[in-house]
Amino acid sequence: MSAVLKRRLAGLSWSVVRSVLLIGLCFLIVNPVFIKLTTTIMTEKDIFDPTVQWVPRDLSLTRIAKHYAEVIRNMGYFRNTLNSLVFSSIISLCQLFSCTIIGYGLGRYQFRGRGLLFGLVVFTLVVPPQMITIPLFLNFRYFDFFGLLKDGGFDLIGTYWPFLLTALTGTGGKNGLFIFIARQHFRGMPKALEESAYIDGAGQFRTFWQIMLPGAGPILLVIFLFSFVWQWNDIFYTSTFMRGGLYLLPFALRDLPGKYHWSVSTEFRTIVNNTGMFLFILPLLILYVFLQRYFIESIERTGIVG
Amino acid sequence: MRRRMFRLTLSQKRNWAGYLWVSPFIIGFIFFFLAPMLQSFRFSVSELIFTTEGYDLKYVGIQNFRYAVTVDPNFNQYFTETISSILVSIPSVIMFSFFIASVLNQEFRGRTLVRAIFFLPVILTAGVLHQLEVEDLMYLTTRDRANVMLSTASLRDFFMEMSLPRWIISYVIMAAGNLPQLIEYSAIPILIFLAGLQSVPGQLYECAKLEGATGWETFWKITFPLISPLFLTNVIFIIVYSFTSPGNQLVSYISDLTWGRGIFGVSVAMSLMYFAAISLILLVVGFIIERNVFYME
Numbered sequence: 001m002s003a004v005l006k007r008r009l010a011g012l013s014w015s016v017v018r019s020v021l022l023i024g025l026c027f028l029i030v031n032p033v034f035i036k037l038t039t040t041i042m043t044e045k046d047i048f049d050p051t052v053q054w055v056p057r058d059l060s061l062t063r064i065a066k067h068y069a070e071v072i073r074n075m076g077y078f079r080n081t082l083n084s085l086v087f088s089s090i091i092s093l094c095q096l097f098s099c100t101i102i103g104y105g106l107g108r109y110q111f112r113g114r115g116l117l118f119g120l121v122v123f124t125l126v127v128p129p130q131m132i133t134i135p136l137f138l139n140f141r142y143f144d145f146f147g148l149l150k151d152g153g154f155d156l157i158g159t160y161w162p163f164l165l166t167a168l169t170g171t172g173g174k175n176g177l178f179i180f181i182a183r184q185h186f187r188g189m190p191k192a193l194e195e196s197a198y199i200d201g202a203g204q205f206r207t208f209w210q211i212m213l214p215g216a217g218p219i220l221l222v223i224f225l226f227s228f229v230w231q232w233n234d235i236f237y238t239s240t241f242m243r244g245g246l247y248l249l250p251f252a253l254r255d256l257p258g259k260y261h262w263s264v265s266t267e268f269r270t271i272v273n274n275t276g277m278f279l280f281i282l283p284l285l286i287l288y289v290f291l292q293r294y295f296i297e298s299i300e301r302t303g304i305v306g
Numbered sequence: 307m308r309r310r311m312f313r314l315t316l317s318q319k320r321n322w323a324g325y326l327w328v329s330p331f332i333i334g335f336i337f338f339f340l341a342p343m344l345q346s347f348r349f350s351v352s353e354l355i356f357t358t359e360g361y362d363l364k365y366v367g368i369q370n371f372r373y374a375v376t377v378d379p380n381f382n383q384y385f386t387e388t389i390s391s392i393l394v395s396i397p398s399v400i401m402f403s404f405f406i407a408s409v410l411n412q413e414f415r416g417r418t419l420v421r422a423i424f425f426l427p428v429i430l431t432a433g434v435l436h437q438l439e440v441e442d443l444m445y446l447t448t449r450d451r452a453n454v455m456l457s458t459a460s461l462r463d464f465f466m467e468m469s470l471p472r473w474i475i476s477y478v479i480m481a482a483g484n485l486p487q488l489i490e491y492s493a494i495p496i497l498i499f500l501a502g503l504q505s506v507p508g509q510l511y512e513c514a515k516l517e518g519a520t521g522w523e524t525f526w527k528i529t530f531p532l533i534s535p536l537f538l539t540n541v542i543f544i545i546v547y548s549f550t551s552p553g554n555q556l557v558s559y560i561s562d563l564t565w566g567r568g569i570f571g572v573s574v575a576m577s578l579m580y581f582a583a584i585s586l587i588l589l590v591v592g593f594i595i596e597r598n599v600f601y602m603e
Contacts, residue, residue, distance in 0.1 A: 018409060025406070026423045029489055033430070098330050105327025109320060117328060120335055126542075126588060127343070128550045130560055131577040134570055135345035136338065169334020179331070204323055229429055236561070284429050292422045 040067075040275040044267040071275045074259040075252040081283060084232060084249040090160070092227035094167035095175055099223060100216070102170045103182025104208060108194070118183070125176035133240055136162075140241060158245030163237070173237055174230055178223045185219045186212065221294055225287075232284060253280045350575040370575035380559060381576060388556040389583060392548045394480070395491070396591075399544050400537065403492040407499035408529075427493040491548060495540040502536045503529070534599045541591055549584050556580065 034054075041064050042056040072078070106118055140156040156162055166172040170179055189212060197207040213220075235250040242248065256276045257269060314322070325332075350370055352363040374381050410421055506529060514524045550557065560580070563573040 015414065018412075018414065022409065022420050025489070026420060028485060029423055029426055033426075102328050102331045105324055109324030109327060110317075111321045111324035114324070117331070121331070124335070124339055126546055126584070127339075128557070128577065128581055128584065130550070130557060131346055131574070131581050132339065132342040134564060134574055135342035135349065138345075139342065166334065166338050168330060169338060170331045171334035171338045226428075233429075281430060288422075288426070288429055292425070293418065 036274045036278050039271060040278055042271060044265060044271070067271075068275065071256070071272060071279065075249075075256055075276060075279065076247070077249075077252070077279060080247055080249045080252045083246055085283070087160075087163075087246060087248060088228050088231040091163050091167050091172070092224055092231050094164060095170070095172055095178060095227045096220060096224050098168050098170045099175055099178035099227075100182050100213075100220065103179045104186050104212065106179065107183040107186030108189075108212075121170075121176045121179050121183075123176075124171060125174070125180075129173060129236065133237075137240055157241060157243050160246075162241040173234060174226070178227060181219060181223055182216075185216060189215065218294060221291070225291060228287075229284060249280060253277065346574050346578065349571055350578050351571075353571050366571070370571040371579070373572050374576050374579065378572070384556040384559055385580070385583075388549075388554060389587075392545065393587070394477075395488070395548070396541060396544055398477075398488060399491045399495065400540060402488055403495035403540065404499055404533075404537075406492065407496045407503060410496070410500055411503045424496060425493055427490045428497075430490075491544060494547070495543060498536055498540055498543070499533065502533050506532050538592065538595045538599055541595060542588060545584065545588055545591065549580075 038054045038056075041059075043058055043063075046056040046058075102121075106114060106121070137157070140162045143154045143156045143161075163172065167175070170176075193211060194207055197211045202210065233250070235254065238248055238250060239254075253276050257273060260269070260272065348363065351365060351367060353366050353370075406424065410417070410424065510528050510532075511524060514528055519527065548554065556576075560573050560576050563576070564570060
């Protein structure tokens with residue numbers, strides 16, 4: 001009897017400890033987002049005021065709406081969001097396409113040099129992008145099809161081309177990870193599935209398209225989401241290769257402080273910056289709220305693990 | 307007879323088809339990865355001069371490297387600071403993410419919500435946000451400094467009373483002071499550990515239970531060995547992630563040299579040294595962990 005009681009007590013106390021811990025950590029994660037959100041609706045006076053924690057003194061909707069409208073105008077928010085949406089969608093769809101194909105080849109075919117090739121995929125992940133961006137920039141600035149054209153070549157900086165070319169060949173930012181995920185998934189599919197498709201007369205491409213791909217839905221979603229989020233947040237590649245081209249949302253956020261006169265107060269700058277950051281992550285937050293269930297479940301089910 | 311020479315066996319066919327599937331990567335690797343890398347080796351020993359119809363390279367030997375190490379005022383400091391801070395943070399990130407993953411693996415109410423919150427940092431880590439937060443930080447630290455100091459002091463008292471060795475105390479306090487960064491770095495390792503924990507076959511646990519193993523024994527004898535390859539994956543991930551993350555001091559300094567002041571040769575030389583350091587650390591750490599990892603096959 002006492003043993004049962006003891007075990008139950010232990011279980012109860014663990015669940016109390018666990019919930020305290022998890023609630024605390026969740027608070028730590030959500031708090032910065034929350035502070036950003038509340039700072040955006042404050043006035044300069046509220047920031048000085050130690051008695052104001054989250055809710056500003058003046059909660060008039062018209063003032064807040066006016067403030068937001070001003071920041072949205074200064075960021076060119078709607079146009080640049082659309083730019084970023086189109087850009088990130090196209091590039092991440094290309095990455096999804098190429099990484100799935102490469103991962104399928106690595107996961108399901110036995111050919112000589114497969115291990116080496118897989119090692120190279122991991123290698124691309126390890127090399128810091130800073131090391132190859134400068135030569136890559138020069139290659140795209142004077143793009144001559146690697147020596148085939150003699151007269152100077154094309155200037156591809158500021159166009160979609162650098163991104164399309166690297167995305168379609170699985171060498172864009174973090175693409176090694178996506179290939180890795182796809183390969184692990186396809187490797188785990190039963191061989192009998194493939195063989196029965198061959199016996200029924202399906203070719204190799206048809207087997208991939210009609211047998212393997214439909215089962216890979218969740219993993220494709222994970223790759224797409226990762227790729228989209230990184231593309232959206234990225235300023236390193238875009239500021240290098242999109243120089244003077246399409247104006248994307250990260251650029252708008254970066255240039256936002258410069259839109260105001262230098263003499264405005266630090267408090268005012270903080271409010272403006274926070275508003276900008278919140279507007280910047282808002283589309284991602286919306287996307288995440290809708291897709292998080294598939295995202296988390298699918299990672300668990302198949303996942304990154306071999 | 308002649309026709310047979312052109313006919314491939316089934317396995318040969320599949321061999322070639324395999325190359326076809328991965329051919330995009332082979333092309334991309336050669337043109338957009340290997341070629342730029344070789345070029346950057348060349349840049350590091352040259353001076354880059356822009357001309358009207360392109361650019362020229364002038365060979366200068368190891369001058370760029372010498373400039374980076376002896377003349378540049380910030381490089382040495384940033385280099386050592388960045389590397390040591392990352393090395394120090396690896397154990398805390400690994401332990402934290404493994405602990406959180408095993409907690410999140412349990413059944414409890416509201417699990418989906420908690421998981422969704424824990425993966426939120428994956429979304430919120432953007433290069434631009436880091437740049438803007440520098441200004442912000444000053445405002446937040448003045449406001450919260452009092453609170454942080456207070457909590458660190460009480461934490462120290464707590465550990466002092468437990469009479470732990472001094473270095474453990476200072477390590478824990480440092481890790482606790484960096485908690486937001488710790489959580490940011492842990493998001494993907496948690497994901498990887500969680501996926502691994504879910505893939506441990508259930509029969510093993512059942513078997514252990516029948517044999518009368520306690521939860522503690524089950525953890526160390528079954529869960530831990532099966533998960534151990536993922537420690538390697540995660541350590542490598544953390545090293546790569548933190549070495550190339552946008553908030554990294556040295557990385558932003560190098561980018562600034564390239565685009566702000568236009569000294570290509572020196573910045574490439576710096577990246578090369580940085581890359582050499584990462585590779586060395588990866589090799590050493592990977593070797594040590596690999597020897598202690600258990601594989602089921």
